[in-house]
Amino acid sequence: MSIIVYAESLNGKFKKSAFEVLSYGRALANKSKKSLVAISINADDPLKLSNYGPDKIISLKDPKLIDFTAQNYANVISEYSEKENISILILSSSADSKYIAPLISVQLEAGLATNVVSIPESLSPLVVKRSCFTNKAFNNTTLSGLINIICVSNNSFGVFENPSKPEIIDESIQSKINSCLKVNSIDKASGTVSIADADIVVSGGRGLKGPENWHLIEDLASVLGAATACSKPVSDMGWRPHSEHVGQTGKPVASNLYIAIGVSGAIQHLAGINSSKVKVVINNDPEAPFFKAADYGIIGDAFEVVPKLIEKLKAFKS
Amino acid sequence: MNILVCISNVPDTTSKINFTEDHKAFDVNGVQFIINPNDEFGLTRAIWFQQKNQATVTVVTVGDSSCEPILRKCLAIGANKAIRIDTSAKDGFYVATQLKSLCEKEKYDIIICGRESIDYNGGMVPGMLAQMLKLPFVTNCISMEVIDNVVNAKREIDGGIESISSSLPIIIGAQKGLVEESDLIIPNMRGIMQARQKPLDVIDPVSSSAKSSVEKFQKPQEKESVKLVASENIDELISLLHNEAKVI
Ligand SMILES: Cc1cc2nc3c(=O)[nH]c(=O)nc-3n(C[C@H](O)[C@H](O)[C@H](O)COP(=O)(O)OP(=O)(O)OC[C@H]3O[C@@H](n4cnc5c(N)ncnc54)[C@H](O)[C@@H]3O)c2cc1C
Ligand SMILES: Nc1ncnc2c1ncn2[C@@H]1O[C@H](COP(=O)(O)O)[C@@H](O)[C@H]1O
Numbered sequence: 250m251s252i253i254v255y256a257e258s259l260n261g262k263f264k265k266s267a268f269e270v271l272s273y274g275r276a277l278a279n280k281s282k283k284s285l286v287a288i289s290i291n292a293d294d295p296l297k298l299s300n301y302g303p304d305k306i307i308s309l310k311d312p313k314l315i316d317f318t319a320q321n322y323a324n325v326i327s328e329y330s331e332k333e334n335i336s337i338l339i340l341s342s343s344a345d346s347k348y349i350a351p352l353i354s355v356q357l358e359a360g361l362a363t364n365v366v367s368i369p370e371s372l373s374p375l376v377v378k379r380s381c382f383t384n385k386a387f388n389n390t391t392l393s394g395l396i397n398i399i400c401v402s403n404n405s406f407g408v409f410e411n412p413s414k415p416e417i418i419d420e421s422i423q424s425k426i427n428s429c430l431k432v433n434s435i436d437k438a439s440g441t442v443s444i445a446d447a448d449i450v451v452s453g454g455r456g457l458k459g460p461e462n463w464h465l466i467e468d469l470a471s472v473l474g475a476a477t478a479c480s481k482p483v484s485d486m487g488w489r490p491h492s493e494h495v496g497q498t499g500k501p502v503a504s505n506l507y508i509a510i511g512v513s514g515a516i517q518h519l520a521g522i523n524s525s526k527v528k529v530v531i532n533n534d535p536e537a538p539f540f541k542a543a544d545y546g547i548i549g550d551a552f553e554v555v556p557k558l559i560e561k562l563k564a565f566k567s
Numbered sequence: 568m569n570i571l572v573c574i575s576n577v578p579d580t581t582s583k584i585n586f587t588e589d590h591k592a593f594d595v596n597g598v599q600f601i602i603n604p605n606d607e608f609g610l611t612r613a614i615w616f617q618q619k620n621q622a623t624v625t626v627v628t629v630g631d632s633s634c635e636p637i638l639r640k641c642l643a644i645g646a647n648k649a650i651r652i653d654t655s656a657k658d659g660f661y662v663a664t665q666l667k668s669l670c671e672k673e674k675y676d677i678i679i680c681g682r683e684s685i686d687y688n689g690g691m692v693p694g695m696l697a698q699m700l701k702l703p704f705v706t707n708c709i710s711m712e713v714i715d716n717v718v719n720a721k722r723e724i725d726g727g728i729e730s731i732s733s734s735l736p737i738i739i740g741a742q743k744g745l746v747e748e749s750d751l752i753i754p755n756m757r758g759i760m761q762a763r764q765k766p767l768d769v770i771d772p773v774s775s776s777a778k779s780s781v782e783k784f785q786k787p788q789e790k791e792s793v794k795l796v797a798s799e800n801i802d803e804l805i806s807l808l809h810n811e812a813k814v815i
Pocket of ligand 2: 573574575576603605606627628629630656659662679680681682683684685687688689690691692693
């Protein structure tokens, strides 16, 4: 019996979450004394995974899988999971992984837990801790399938190097396309960091008064190599695109650093950013609820504080 | 056109989340329940199909009688018919199995779920249902048009938008963008009155077992209080982020 980790890549490069799920898989394989298999699809350099401890890497190359299509990816991962006679499949909590996980779980008749935040508390029965109520709470879930799938929450476990000498299996396949879904085009916001992958996110709220002031957020983000985000009213008013709206009804953020500027810290906003590690708030109202949720705060006017912060950070970085 | 919208009954977004003393269950005391926000976006889109394409909109929930008020609300918003599958939702797989059985009996052209529920946050039911029914599935769906049985949909992906086409029938996972917040329909008196006359069928569950169970709940640990830095002293913030938090 083995544990399989699906190491996600984008345009041939592994995502950071691929190394995190593999680190998680290594810890779980040690604990359960099982072998650890990593599976990659169209990754340029599968050997990169050997820094994180797999016993075997299955590197699949398939021209039909250049673009992500949930049904085809799910079919392939299910097929190799069966071949490897696995007991646990580990995925990340990226949008793509959460798309395919339920499909695979039906194909393998497997138990499934998403948003898992730590290594299982017990192996038999298999009990995992996961976040629920949009990060306002956690629950312990027992998975009772013969095979079980764990989707690890991004940034919850961390990346740990653990070099190994894995056996590498190259397979070139030609999967049958049996989905009637056709991807016509993909519009990528170019040059910017996406919220899901970002280590640092800089977010602006209604306190910034209008879209014309967003250069403050963008400049700060660019000094830090951060993604930009916003509160719900800001995207509702069209100051910023919907894709930047974070919170309970928007995107979840699990970055290392979240900087909120002119955001009051409503419960629905905080719900989406709870799993960010370090939170900084800049707000001119000392009573703003965000101060209760933040690690560091500056009480002050964004229009004075942020330009100074940008300037000082530029000096610090150089 | 026949549309099914799957509705999950969830605590209001402003609710304080508390658990019973033994931490085994969610404490519903004083909590108001609402239509899961993602499902409400989906329901609104369905009502537009009803108005423009004469679609029939059925809403369904898997749950006990305490879920009926939100089904009535869906009827007041404009759904034609409601179904309650009379059992408590044990896990995503169990719910999907119940919905599958309904979808095999009735023929639906579009099945709309929310991208995820805001209580369990599994994001599991729509994908499981799609795989069980072997239907095409688009989650994180932010736009959907149907012309001559061809669906053109848009899906939000990490850092972009994907355009997809498919045939009917289809399952989608709805989220904001499919319709806007300002498009949501607030039931008026007439809608509420009409809702009382509309059918709300209660049907028996099929037998199925769950593949997971929740043993106990926990609240996050209390946080330490915020470290305030004076606005004249930005260097100190940078130093804290660099040396103490080690995030820059
Ligand atoms: C069902 C539901 C779901 C929701 N989901 C979400 C969600 O997912 N995400 C979300 O964000 N919201 C959500 N909301 C909305 C949420 O309740 C708040 O209304 C929203 O987060 C407030 O946005 P804000 O902080 O930008 O604006 P405000 O609440 O208006 O706050 C602006 C802040 O800026 C500060 N400020 C003003 N001027 C300055 C200045 N010069 N310098 C510094 N600070 C300044 C003010 O002190 C204030 O704290 C939801 C609401 C509902 C009902
Ligand atoms: N008990 C239920 N009854 C009907 N539909 C449900 C139920 N639970 C979840 N769903 C649907 O599945 C979606 C995703 O839920 P979840 O898998 O719990 O995140 C919801 O937005 C609903 O559309």
